[in-house]
Amino acid sequence: MLIGNIILAFGIDAFALPSKLIVSGSSGVGIIIKQFLPVIDISTTVFIINMLALVVGYFYLGKEFIAGTLVSSFAFPFFLAFFENIPSLAHLTNDRLLSAIFAGICTGIGLGIVFRVGYSTGGLDIPPVIFNKKFGFSVGTMINVFDLVILIGQIPFSNFEGILYGIICVLVSTYLIDRAMMLGESNVQVIIISDRYEEIARMIYRDVDRGVTFLNVTTGYLRNETKAILVILSRRQYTSFNEDVQKIDPYAFVIASDVHSVKGRGFTLPDINLPRNY
Incomplete structure (x- = not known):
């Protein structure tokens, strides 16, 4: 979780902010507020938003949910402030396209890692969950609504190129969040249809050293009743x-097809020692 927050904060401070890209979340709110109150650092704004969101979340979502996001709520603004105080990071590249791509990469991987371990980064991740609980709105839809409002709020302070590069950043990060959440969990699901299914199973x-599941199938042309073998393998x-x-x-x-997040014997549970002479 801490590694995810470090990568996220690094991407914002090293690439998004120096190139004046529009960003979503509490960092985006921090950029908007800084335009009106230059003396307030973005990390300070993020910390305040996180604390307010934690208080509200405590009353609406309960202790268990808040406990899972508490560390991130402190860690993210801390690392954001830490990288803000390293001036050399603002000069890693002067190419705005590279900045947009790498800001998206860092944001996507950082958030994906945090989500993968079952936490959130706090802040504006919490209100969509509250709207879902109280009014039944989709969490994904509300996250998109909040992000859209925040991105629109930054448009007056960014030029047209900054907006376009910001869109690239958001698209890259959105794609990589899903990739990072599934990192290392990709396996192959194989279905074999054969008259010699017993021999293949053995x-x-x-x-x-994998278990199998037999599926009852009927062939389409000859209408023969037989069995298919379902097995999950590593690549x-x-x-x-x-x-x-x-x-x-x-x-x-x-x-053969890709599958993700396989749970059970041989993957997340211990193997069963089957007789070798089966």
């Missing part, structure tokens, strides 16, 4: 596994 138990296992299936049945019909 090979999986014996050589791949590293798939190539050799496919070769082994072809050795058993060269005519096997094999379907």
Whole structure:
């Protein structure tokens, strides 16, 4: 969680702010307030917003939710202030396109890591959850509404190029949030349709050390009743596994697709020691 906050704060201080890009969240509010009150640092504004959001969230969402965001609410403005006091970071690049891309990369990866471990960065992540609980509005929709209002609020203080580069930053960060949340959890789901399904299943138990699920299927043309094998593998296992299936049945019909967040035996729970002579 701390690593995610560090990456997020670094991206804003090193790339977004020096290039005057529009950004969302409490940092965006800080940019707007700084235009009217230059003496107030953005990190100070972010801290105040986080504290107010925590107080409101405590009454509407309860202790458990607030406990999960408490550390981020202090950590993010702290790291934001820390990087603000390193002047050299503001001169890493003078290319606004590079700044937009890397600001989006840092923001997306930082937020994705924080969300991945089950926390939020506090601040303006909390009001959408309250709106969802009290009025039934979608959390995702309310986050987009808040972000849109904040981005529009920065337009008077940014030139047209800054707005366009800011849009690039938001698009990159939005894409990478999902990627970072699923980092390391990508596996391959394989469905094998073959008359020799029992032999293939034994090979999986014996050589791949994975469990299987049998699916009852009916072939479309001949209407034959048979079974298909469903198995989840790591990417590293798939190539050799496919070769082994072809050795058993060269005519096997094999379907492979990416899956994420697999839970259960062999992945998030201990393996079952199956007899090797099954």
